[in-house]
Amino acid sequence: MSAILDADFIARANAPLAASLERDYAALGEQLERRGVAIDTITGQVSGFAVALPSWAVGTGGTRFARFPGPGEPRNVFEKIQDCGVVHALTASTPTVSLHLPWDRATDYTELRQYATTIGLGFDAVNSNTFQDQPGQQHSYKFGSLSHSDRAVRTQAIEHNLDVIRIGQLLGSHALTLWIADGANFPGQQHLARAFERYLESAARIYAALPADWRLLIEHKMYEPAFYATVIQDWGSSLMAAQTLGPKAHCLVDLGHHAPNVNIEMIVTRLIQAGRLGGFHFNDSKYGDDDLDAGSIHPYRLFLIFNELVDAQWRRVPDLRPAHMLDQSHNVTDPIESLIASATALTRAYAQALLVDRQRLDELQTDNDALMASQLLQQAHASDVSPILARARQQRGAAIDPLQAYRSSGYRARAAADRPAQQRGRAGII
Numbered sequence: 519m520s521a522i523l524d525a526d527f528i529a530r531a532n533a534p535l536a537a538s539l540e541r542d543y544a545a546l547g548e549q550l551e552r553r554g555v556a557i558d559t560i561t562g563q564v565s566g567f568a569v570a571l572p573s574w575a576v577g578t579g580g581t582r583f584a585r586f587p588g589p590g591e592p593r594n595v596f597e598k599i600q601d602c603g604v605v606h607a608l609t610a611s612t613p614t615v616s617l618h619l620p621w622d623r624a625t626d627y628t629e630l631r632q633y634a635t636t637i638g639l640g641f642d643a644v645n646s647n648t649f650q651d652q653p654g655q656q657h658s659y660k661f662g663s664l665s666h667s668d669r670a671v672r673t674q675a676i677e678h679n680l681d682v683i684r685i686g687q688l689l690g691s692h693a694l695t696l697w698i699a700d701g702a703n704f705p706g707q708q709h710l711a712r713a714f715e716r717y718l719e720s721a722a723r724i725y726a727a728l729p730a731d732w733r734l735l736i737e738h739k740m741y742e743p744a745f746y747a748t749v750i751q752d753w754g755s756s757l758m759a760a761q762t763l764g765p766k767a768h769c770l771v772d773l774g775h776h777a778p779n780v781n782i783e784m785i786v787t788r789l790i791q792a793g794r795l796g797g798f799h800f801n802d803s804k805y806g807d808d809d810l811d812a813g814s815i816h817p818y819r820l821f822l823i824f825n826e827l828v829d830a831q832w833r834r835v836p837d838l839r840p841a842h843m844l845d846q847s848h849n850v851t852d853p854i855e856s857l858i859a860s861a862t863a864l865t866r867a868y869a870q871a872l873l874v875d876r877q878r879l880d881e882l883q884t885d886n887d888a889l890m891a892s893q894l895l896q897q898a899h900a901s902d903v904s905p906i907l908a909r910a911r912q913q914r915g916a917a918i919d920p921l922q923a924y925r926s927s928g929y930r931a932r933a934a935a936d937r938p939a940q941q942r943g944r945a946g947i948i
């Protein structure tokens with residue numbers, strides 16, 4: 519396993535950076551103290567932050583036009599886990615992987631789980647796939663899956679989900695993420711109400727098969743691949759479904775699945791209020807479901823989402839434990855680098871949200887001081903919390919500068935040598 523980064527390598531990479539981190543951390547600590555914030559408390563909270571890596575994001579993504587594979591792409595789920603292990607070794611904030619089935623099918627899931635354990639990883643939610651036809655599959659999903667007009671197709675899609683739950687149990691997972699592509703391209707193509715009813719009936723059968731300590735995460739998406747109407751197209755449909763199914767059903771918010779300019783933090787807070795915020799697929803976007811690196815386009819929006827989460831924590835909202843997962847497609851970057859940058863962006867937004875003086879904000883809101891309330895949030899977002907993030911990583915044996923450490927590790931070159939390129943130039947899938 520020459521390719522995994524060892525602790526010695528990270529210690530060597532950190533050595534020349536430790537002294538300046540010390541000074542930067544002390545300077546920031548002094549500055550925060552003047553604002554009434556104890557830096558070590560924030561660092562401690564940041565150390566507890568974790569986000570799951572999507573197995574499908576360690577390969578190079580693409581568009582429907584083309585995919586340009588990078589060197590050393592993982593060829594199977596074991597190699598994907600290995601790449602995820604590198605991200606976690608460098609950041610200490612990605613201890614779990616979210617698998618997608620059947621993309622990540624293995625012959626022995628107990629072996630896969632053991633392998634993941636040896637490199638310090640566990641498993642988050644498992645994802646089912648009823649948006650593509652698989653070789654040898656009896657019925658096609660061309661016109662839908664769980665909401666299909668034909669019962670036989672619905673049954674096949676339900677069975678697949680039950681299979682994914684069984685695999686998830688072997689892996690130690692505790693949630694199934696349900697995203698369906700079902701919908702219509704044309705008005706009239708589908709009876710909108712009946713399709714939703716059929717979805718609810720199918721989802722109820724999946725729900726009934728959930729183990730006691732599992733959650734069903736219902737993911738909505740406004741459009742694509744269906745371009746006129748999607749069965750679970752918005753958080754309203756998602757919440758209706760969750761409330762109809764029962765207490766183990768929750769809503770998953772993928773940041774790229776909304777209409778442009780939708781206020782996502784508002785959706786987050788409504789779902790918290792309904793007790794149904796199940797988790798996130800973090801990514802960023804400019805136009806549609808672009809699956810760009812988290813925080814790369816709208817960092818303030820990401821901060822505002824974390825601001826709602828931290829606020830809910832501060833208000834002690836009971837039983838709030840949303841799954842944090844990334845869902846990205848890396849078309850022009852080294853996926854490992856993008857995942858490092860994205861995990862860092864999330865941690866940064868979280869740390870900044872922790873800096874907000876909630877008591878003060880409450881007073882400003884009560885006094886209707888719009889300007890100062892807005893300034894309070896902007897000041898937190900403008901704070902450079904990098905030394906806190908670096909210290910949190912350093913304390914857990916990860917890299918002070920994870921991107922730099924990754925580049926100097928030679929991991930990609932070794933992976934390229936160990937994993938000769940397969941087929942080139944296939945179309946992208948996500």
Ligand code: RM4
Nearest residue numbers: 645697737772807845948
């Ligand atoms: C969808 C959605 C799902 C993901 C697929 C691949 O747009 O985001 O979460 O599983 O893409």
Ligand code: MN
Nearest residue numbers: 737772799845
């Ligand atoms: Mn998603």
Ligand code: MN
Nearest residue numbers: 772774775807
């Ligand atoms: Mn998506």
